Amino acid sequence: MARVQPILSVQNLSKTYAGGFEALKDVSLDIEPGEIFALLGPNGAGKTTLISIVCGLVNASGGTALVDGYDISRDYRETRYRIGLVPQELPVEAFESVYKTVSFSRGLFGKPANPEHIEKVLRSLSLWDKKDEKIIALSGGMKRRLLIAKALSHEPTLLFLDEPTAGVDVELRKDMWGVVKSLREEGCTIILTTHYLEEAEQLADRVGVINHGELILVEDKNRLMREMGKKQLFLHLQQTLDAVPASLAGYELELIKDGTELVYTYDTQGERTGITSLLADLNAAGIHFNDLRTLQSSLEEIFVDLVHKEDPS
Amino acid sequence: MNLHAVKAIYRFEMARMWRTAVQSLVAPVLSTSLYFVIFGGAIGSRIPEIEGVSYGAFIVPGLIMLSIMTESISNSSFAIYFPRFTGTVFEVLSAPVSWVEVLLGYVGAAATKSVIIGTIIFVTANFFVTIDVAHPFLAITFLILTSVSFCLFGFILGVWADGWEKLTIVPILVIMPLSFLGGIFYSIGMLPPLWQNVSLLNPLVYLISGFRWSFYQTADVSIVLSLGMTGGFLLACVLTVRWIFKTGYRLRT
Numbered sequence: 001m002a003r004v005q006p007i008l009s010v011q012n013l014s015k016t017y018a019g020g021f022e023a024l025k026d027v028s029l030d031i032e033p034g035e036i037f038a039l040l041g042p043n044g045a046g047k048t049t050l051i052s053i054v055c056g057l058v059n060a061s062g063g064t065a066l067v068d069g070y071d072i073s074r075d076y077r078e079t080r081y082r083i084g085l086v087p088q089e090l091p092v093e094a095f096e097s098v099y100k101t102v103s104f105s106r107g108l109f110g111k112p113a114n115p116e117h118i119e120k121v122l123r124s125l126s127l128w129d130k131k132d133e134k135i136i137a138l139s140g141g142m143k144r145r146l147l148i149a150k151a152l153s154h155e156p157t158l159l160f161l162d163e164p165t166a167g168v169d170v171e172l173r174k175d176m177w178g179v180v181k182s183l184r185e186e187g188c189t190i191i192l193t194t195h196y197l198e199e200a201e202q203l204a205d206r207v208g209v210i211n212h213g214e215l216i217l218v219e220d221k222n223r224l225m226r227e228m229g230k231k232q233l234f235l236h237l238q239q240t241l242d243a244v245p246a247s248l249a250g251y252e253l254e255l256i257k258d259g260t261e262l263v264y265t266y267d268t269q270g271e272r273t274g275i276t277s278l279l280a281d282l283n284a285a286g287i288h289f290n291d292l293r294t295l296q297s298s299l300e301e302i303f304v305d306l307v308h309k310e311d312p313s
Numbered sequence: 314m315n316l317h318a319v320k321a322i323y324r325f326e327m328a329r330m331w332r333t334a335v336q337s338l339v340a341p342v343l344s345t346s347l348y349f350v351i352f353g354g355a356i357g358s359r360i361p362e363i364e365g366v367s368y369g370a371f372i373v374p375g376l377i378m379l380s381i382m383t384e385s386i387s388n389s390s391f392a393i394y395f396p397r398f399t400g401t402v403f404e405v406l407s408a409p410v411s412w413v414e415v416l417l418g419y420v421g422a423a424a425t426k427s428v429i430i431g432t433i434i435f436v437t438a439n440f441f442v443t444i445d446v447a448h449p450f451l452a453i454t455f456l457i458l459t460s461v462s463f464c465l466f467g468f469i470l471g472v473w474a475d476g477w478e479k480l481t482i483v484p485i486l487v488i489m490p491l492s493f494l495g496g497i498f499y500s501i502g503m504l505p506p507l508w509q510n511v512s513l514l515n516p517l518v519y520l521i522s523g524f525r526w527s528f529y530q531t532a533d534v535s536i537v538l539s540l541g542m543t544g545g546f547l548l549a550c551v552l553t554v555r556w557i558f559k560t561g562y563r564l565r566t
């Protein structure tokens with residue numbers, strides 16, 4: 001079967017700013033059409049630089065980037081017609097009306113006026129009843145949604161969301177997740193950067209982790225959580241222990257909460273989890289428990305582990 | 314060519330002008346009318362004719378030029394500086410538009426405003442003095458060429474400026490003095506020979522002189538030289554803007 005052409009293909013992309021700071025180091029990445037890709041990394045890792053280069057806001061120092069097979073420099077018109085960008089900041093024309101600014105964006109990106117599409121976009125983002133209001137009168141969350149509306153005005157096939165829910169309250173954040181999911185259902189490919197790992201966990205099909213300008217990992221989210229995630233069994237003991245008995249040393253148990261809980265970390269992918277034998281050995285050692293629970297590590301914990309491995313300091 | 318983008322930028326900028334009509338239109342017309350009242354009416358009535366033209370009528374082309382130059386610079390520099398200041402320029406920079414389309418939109422709108430202002434001032438001047446335009450086509454050509462050139466210059470200024478002070482310093486400290494010393498209120502021929510030669514180093518002399526010639530067929534320098542200097546300035550500005558977009562100077566990092 002023929003391989004589907006990536007909607008975005010970045011090869012050996014690098015960026016060194018005038019002051020000598022290397023924001024991107026030889027980054028290569030392919031994004032498949034229709035996926036939601038979460039680009040994670042600490043502040044200053046290079047996420048926004050990568051997005052900015054692909055969108056034409058920053059000049060690359062080296063490497064290539066193709067959007068739907070078109071080069072971002074040579075065929076910049078073709079690539080930019082396909083791209084929508086929601087920036088991290090909230091840059092808006094304060095005195096312009098919502099409807100006019102979204103219509104302006106559509107024209108700027110080379111599309112003829114289409115009031116039906118503008119209405120559809122504004123309705124999908126719950127902005128239709130604000131269409132005649134000046135932007136200065138909108139709340140922060142509405143401005144964020146307005147930027148998404150502007151980015152969607154020209155019907156892009158590749159949407160960059162740079163920290164789309166930064167500064168947005170929990171309820172609105174979940175609304176935004178709904179919008180992102182519905183966009184994907186309509187066939188839009190989405191690349192998002194976020195500090196909320198829960199967001200990536202909820203939305204992403206694949207995850208990329210960037211640190212110090214280097215892409216240190218690209219993986220299917222579910223596989224990443226399966227393979228790199230830890231699972232832990234917490235046993236609430238009937239009687240407090242001072243130390244883990246020597247007979248249980250092989251399980252590498254951890255005693256927490258002043259000796260009232262035992263923690264067993266195990267590999268869900270392993271041939272055996274060791275839980276059955278642990279329970280039997282606990283029973284043999286006369287250690288009884290009155291409750292138990294298990295915990296799967298989150299994407300956030302995996303991310304922190306990855307970044308700390310890279311940067312132990 | 315992305316004509317939808319040109320239209321979008323042009324309409325957006327024109328809408329801004331109508332939103333701020335008092336500042337954009339009324340203010341320059343009012344200030345120029347005051348020049349007519351003071352220099353044309355009050356003082357001008359005591360000044361003899363210059364090269365066969367009444368003083369009130371003599372200063373009209375120069376005053377129109379002064380307004381066009383300052384308004385062109387102000388409009389186009391603000392048009393690009395403000396999006397840079399607020400960050401909204403990201404949208405234009407990430408859009409499928411070439412530098413020519415960006416210029417057509419921004420500079421086209423700013424030049425339109427300048428031509429409108431120049432026309433209103435011309436009409437207003439007719440209430441104070443009698444004006445004959447000997448070469449209307451040439452006058453319109455000068456009007457448009459000067460508007461476009463100074464809008465381009467203003468665009469460059471708006472890209473170069475990294476603060477509000479720089480944005481206003483050039484029109485106030487460079488353009489205004491050069492205009493006043495460029496023969497708005499007098500003929501260069503009225504100066505001593507040394508200062509006549511010094512004045513010829515002022516590029517605005519050529520614009521004002523050429524525009525005045527299209528009214529009264531009287532000029533400080535030849536009309537061909539005036540047209541050549543205006544065209545040269547226009548070309549220099551276009552090449553500078555092209556360089557800005559090619560290199561991303563102060564627009565792309």
